[in-house]
């Protein structure tokens with residue numbers, strides 16, 4: 001493989017609304033990086049496998065109701081419980097590709113009406129991604145990709161509010177927008193280029209904390 005002693009891995013997050021193609025692109029990217037012999041791991045938030053993640057899953061499947069603040073804090077806790085493992089992996093040279101992160105946390109809760117400032121606080125101090133790739137797809141294109149599912153939040157008017165929140169949260173110092181409207185392979189080529197650049201650029205940089 002291409003493991004170089006002492007170099008850390010990069011933390012790369014893909015964000016976007018439902019049906020933007022995030023999950024497909026995360027898998028394709030990780031598959032390609034693995035083929036190249038790189039140390040890489042795919043993670044996603046919410047991580048529905050932990051006890052906190054199972055509570056989130058029940059909420060998303062609408063089998064339980066929770067106060068908006070409570071579920072917001074559960075989503076944040078679900079990231080905090082992964083921080084030790086993620087830090088160790090990054091320091092040992094593993095690149096982590098993450099499907100959604102704290103930006104989804106703030107965007108979805110703020111779209112429900114909670115204050116952006118309140119929403120950010122629980123995630124302050126998480127690992128800061130080296131790069132956020134924000135995948136955009138027009139509502140028309142998203143609609144062509146088929147019906148929304150039956151989970152909470154999977155409605156067009158709500159997704160538009162979420163998209164506006166993402167645009168508000170976007171920090172040009174480490175975010176890049178990627179059009180998700182091309183073919184899977186065209187979008188992949190762009191994401192692969194940006195991800196490999198990020199891996200190279202981050203090797204010697206310190207790990208930073210989010211929103212500090």
Ligand code: 2DT
Nearest residue numbers: 045046075100101104105108109153
């Ligand atoms: P998936 O469809 O990607 O499994 O997401 N969400 C996600 C939040 O409301 N807050 C968060 O912190 C995160 C990470 C987005 C399930 C839904 O959960 C929303 C869609």
Ligand code: MG
Nearest residue numbers: 018149151154
């Ligand atoms: Mg979903």
